[in-house]
Amino acid sequence: MFGRESKPCKVYEYGCLQPVAGEEVLIEEMHCRQQLWNKLVEIERAHREKVREILVVPDDPVTPLMERLKELREQIKLARKKERTGKVDVTPLQKQARELREQIATAKIQRNEAKKLARETNKDALDQLEKERREAVKAAAKVSGLYWVNAEEVRNNYEIARRRAMRDKTELRFHRWDGTGKVTVRWQKGLSVPGVFKNDTRMQIDPVPEEAWEHPTRSVRRKKSRTRIRLRVTSDEKKKPVWVELPMVMHRPIPEESEIRCASVIREKVGRKYRYKVVITATVTNNYPLHGNGTIGIDLGWRQVKDGLRVAYWADDRGEHGQLLLEPEILHEFNKLPDLRAIRDKHFNEIKSELSAWAANNNKPDWLTEELKTINAWRSPGRLVALIFRWSVQRFEGDVEIYEKLEYWRKRENHLYDWEANLRDQVHRRRREIYRIFAADVIKKYGTVVLEDFDLRKVARKKDAEEGTRGSLPMDRQRFIASVSELRLAIQNACARAGAAVYTVDAKYTTVECYECGHRENFDASAKLMRTCPKCKKLWDQDYNAAINLLHRGVEVRK
Numbered sequence: 001m002f003g004r005e006s007k008p009c010k011v012y013e014y015g016c017l018q019p020v021a022g023e024e025v026l027i028e029e030m031h032c033r034q035q036l037w038n039k040l041v042e043i044e045r046a047h048r049e050k051v052r053e054i055l056v057v058p059d060d061p062v063t064p065l066m067e068r069l070k071e072l073r074e075q076i077k078l079a080r081k082k083e084r085t086g087k088v089d090v091t092p093l094q095k096q097a098r099e100l101r102e103q104i105a106t107a108k109i110q111r112n113e114a115k116k117l118a119r120e121t122n123k124d125a126l127d128q129l130e131k132e133r134r135e136a137v138k139a140a141a142k143v144s145g146l147y148w149v150n151a152e153e154v155r156n157n158y159e160i161a162r163r164r165a166m167r168d169k170t171e172l173r174f175h176r177w178d179g180t181g182k183v184t185v186r187w188q189k190g191l192s193v194p195g196v197f198k199n200d201t202r203m204q205i206d207p208v209p210e211e212a213w214e215h216p217t218r219s220v221r222r223k224k225s226r227t228r229i230r231l232r233v234t235s236d237e238k239k240k241p242v243w244v245e246l247p248m249v250m251h252r253p254i255p256e257e258s259e260i261r262c263a264s265v266i267r268e269k270v271g272r273k274y275r276y277k278v279v280i281t282a283t284v285t286n287n288y289p290l291h292g293n294g295t296i297g298i299d300l301g302w303r304q305v306k307d308g309l310r311v312a313y314w315a316d317d318r319g320e321h322g323q324l325l326l327e328p329e330i331l332h333e334f335n336k337l338p339d340l341r342a343i344r345d346k347h348f349n350e351i352k353s354e355l356s357a358w359a360a361n362n363n364k365p366d367w368l369t370e371e372l373k374t375i376n377a378w379r380s381p382g383r384l385v386a387l388i389f390r391w392s393v394q395r396f397e398g399d400v401e402i403y404e405k406l407e408y409w410r411k412r413e414n415h416l417y418d419w420e421a422n423l424r425d426q427v428h429r430r431r432r433e434i435y436r437i438f439a440a441d442v443i444k445k446y447g448t449v450v451l452e453d454f455d456l457r458k459v460a461r462k463k464d465a466e467e468g469t470r471g472s473l474p475m476d477r478q479r480f481i482a483s484v485s486e487l488r489l490a491i492q493n494a495c496a497r498a499g500a501a502v503y504t505v506d507a508k509y510t511t512v513e514c515y516e517c518g519h520r521e522n523f524d525a526s527a528k529l530m531r532t533c534p535k536c537k538k539l540w541d542q543d544y545n546a547a548i549n550l551l552h553r554g555v556e557v558r559k
């Protein structure tokens with residue numbers, strides 16, 4: 001896994017039906033993986049606690065200063081609030097705050113020095129702790145009862161997550177068991193593609209005829225691509241494989257010349273139902289370049305325009321440019337989601353008030369009186385579903401009418417809940433597919449991709465241009481629907497797989513600088529989508545301008 005030369009890989013995802021054999025073993029293995037994860041989190045937390053005890057800096061100079069700064073900020077806020085005109089003089093306070101910030105910076109350096117010293121003087125103890133941690137992790141994996149590949153995958157995930165947690169100064173989280181999960185098989189040396197259609201001991205796929213991918217009629221392709229896959233979940237006492245077997249649709253082939261590195265069965269939950277899929281990772285061994293050789297600048301960001309929701313604008317070194325648009329049709333699908341949610345909320349509120357009214361005027365057992373005390377504060381339909389279940393096993397005199405109403409509500413709620421979950425899943429898949437195709441097209445033509453170097457959390461929404469304000473969506477809906485971070489990830493993944501270069505460049509001034517003459521001037525971005533540069537009089541689309549600027553900066557960086 002580590003230290004080996006990484007070849008470009010491609011991921012193949014195939015939908016599956018519920019297993020026809022081995023589902024119980026599969027779920028058991030997934031459950032064991034979740035338990036091992038939680039055990040590792042426990043080990044990690046105990047370990048971090050011990051390390052902290054060793055590295056504690058006595059009389060930490062930073063904390064009191066930080067508290068003082070917080071107070072000061074409150075004072076400034078308060079002073080401003082009192083003087084509504086905002087003309088109150090807070091400069092002395094601001095000066096104090098500035099001085100304090102300088103002191104904090106120095107104190108932080110001191111604290112880091114102290115920590116470094118503590119690290120050096122306690123090196124042996126820390127090494128010992130690290131050794132103990134590793135042994136504890138190894139032991140936990142050993143007693144987990146997992147097939148070695150699964151145990152190793154959990155351990156790898158844990159090592160990656162703990163490094164990230166240390167960097168971000170957060171704690172690892174326990175995972176709740178909800179019946180979802182993954183099992184994996186792996187081949188150190190890779191498995192040839194013809195091999196999977198034979199008698200490998202980790203994965204077997206029933207042969208699929210070529211017509212499944214090549215027949216001109218879609219219905220024939222669909223029919224012929226139905227097959228079955230067996231994946232090793234674990235081993236029995238004789239070290240023989242224990243399989244899970246699932247019906248699978250192999251809608252696209254894995255090229256003969258590639259090598260399979262790993263494969264997983266994934267169990268997900270959509271609504272109240274579980275769904276299965278298989279993900280196969282294979283190397284791409286062909287020699288021809290997997291990407292084009294042009295350079296493209298892509299400005300990511302959403303903005304409502306006349307024909308839909310613009311999520312990116314690109315410009316390349318051949319003078320071509322264009323936008324990626326989410327069209328009204330998919331926006332419409334996205335907008336059904338809050339509608340469904342609203343219907344569910346309405347039904348929930350109706351049945352709640354009906355139940356309250358009934359409760360006020362009817363005799364009922366004590367347990368129900370107790371349960372209904374807080375009903376007005378219930379926000380989740382789940383509470384009511386649980387109550388109905390409790391009620392169903394202790395029916396009482398005179399409850400028929402209201403109980404039937406509750407049952408009716410529950411059935412409708414279940415139906416709508418599944419509907420909403422499935423629709424959400426569908427539209428998210430559609431968007432992912434749009435982004436995947438865009439990324440694949442980019443890779444086909446370009447070998448160098450220039451993106452903005454930004455922290456996505458800070459990415460600001462582009463203001464609506466005047467052309468786009470008709471029938472505007474609310475801001476947070478636009479952000480949710482656009483999911484620019486997903487697009488960025490799709491592009492980065494496609495580049496990584498194909499071995500194309502990604503440059504991230506400073507995004508400062510990319511919007512306010514004229515690509516033609518370099519003139520910089522802040523302007524109200526919401527006023528117009530098209531802007532005329534006040535200096536050179538060139539007329540440009542704001543996003544096109546940003547994309548061209550990115551492209552130019554990317555070319556600069558490469559020199």
Ligand SMILES: [Zn+2]
Binds near residue numbers: 514518533538
């Ligand atoms: Zn200009």
